Amino acid sequence: MEYFLQQLINGLTLGAIYGLVALGYTMVYGVLGMINFAHGTIYMVGAFISLITFLAATTVLGTSVPLALVLTLFAAMGLTALWGWSVERVAYRPLRAAPRLAPLISAIGVSIVLQNFVAQAQGARAKPLPPVFRGGVTLMDSGDFVVSLSWMQMVIMALTLGLMAAFTWVITRTALGRAQRACEQDMKMASLLGIDVDRVISTTFVIGAGLAGVAGMMVTLYYGVIDFYIGFLAGIKAFTAAVLGGIGSLPGAMLGGLLIGLIEAFWSAYFSIEYKDVATFSILVAVLVFRPTGLLGQPDVEKI
């Protein structure tokens, strides 16, 4: 029981990170119908920006840890968002009218460019970060096993919940969100109502990249080790989460992220840690066989 509870906490933390990245995949897919394969790399860039900002703030500027964390949050969000914006502007917008395969290939290209750029600029070796804050609260102590919720896990969950709430509010309640949903359904019609579609698409990439940046910061602080390659597997998993939840559906992306996190945590705990990725993707296949549109996706009914 204690073991189960601990894995639940670990799984939810991991799932929150996947979920934030998955939102970026699902948003871009919703608006453009395109899988942004560079999104995982953007998340990796976010992790590096966080690492650099945090170290610079604490060692060079000598700020206190909480202030450094706030600085890191804004830097990770802002600078990663800027990366997202540039990638869209340089690699996708010129291909808007091209066949669907072209931006897909362009995305893979961007992802390789960014990975190699970071590997060259920062070095290919893994970068460690000493734990920022240790400790947490003990939830349960049965003598031989202690269930604890670390401060870091709390920060991750609180931040994710906060971002999700803000994000849901933007999508459902603001003019920007309405425009985004309109573009999702009929881009040409949206533009005929005076909506600047290019700007909506840019904003989508900016928001998605900003969320990925925060996820990158979380993973840096949580695991304390990053390298230029972390974007690949995390990207694939977040993409899987988006598909599992139903690509195009925002609550679906979050749900999918949490599920993937939980599956990984529980499989590692009760079966074998080596096979955790095999398990994750097998469950994905099983879900898609029975629900091709994902858990919360809308079936695409074609009118005849």
Added chain:
Amino acid sequence: MSEALLDVEHVTMRFGGLFAVNDLSFSARPQEITAVIGPNGAGKTTLFNCITGFYKPQVGRITLNHPSGPLLLERLDDYTITRKAGVARTFQNIRLFARMSVLENLIVAQHTRLMAASAFSLAGLLGLSRYAQAEAQAVERARHWLDKVGLTAFADEEAGSLPYGHQRRLEIARAMCTGPVLLCLDEPAAGLNPRESAELNRLLLDIRAENGIGLLLIEHDMSVVMEISDHIVVLDYGRKIAEGAPTAIKADPAVIRAYLGEPDEEEAG
């Protein structure tokens, strides 16, 4: 005779060797309903696509005499045709945002005004009162048009779940929510029963009277065209074959020929 609202001059739109619209010139005046009629394939929808920026005509000029100065429509980007020139359009096959509520469909049409008021959502994020005010105005305007088209009771329904006739009226309301000076309607009466089509006539006459805007109408339903149009342009194979008041058009031999076909020479002889 007042100055024209829309001036179409020598517009030609070619697809390969096919002249969909061929050297077409006509004008539409404000506070009038101008109908464009013609057999299938006469180039009516192509003309609409040129006016609303879907196509750029190879030859010719389309001028909109906006209250703030004339604008050349073929030089504007697609979304600025609505934003700057105030041209709104409805479609033959309805293009509502089916998965949004009826009210949201009308609010999203007021995006330009809302974005300006919200400083691109930043003010909205900060909860500034100016944005709340603009939002309230948008809802009010949406409610006004819901009332006009008789859909108030459906405000919170999904647009895609409405019956066909209601969807048509909602699309017109949405176009009006953009605050247009020229409203282009592509076969608004298609698929409507006689009662709905009579309601549509009343709605369009109402829009013309109350908003003082120009209406451009493509229509096959002659009961609609003859009853409400002030001016009719007849197209056949991309060319204008007649133009004038409804009574004159009804009696025009060229129009009758285009619609009924040429009498067989041998039989006639």
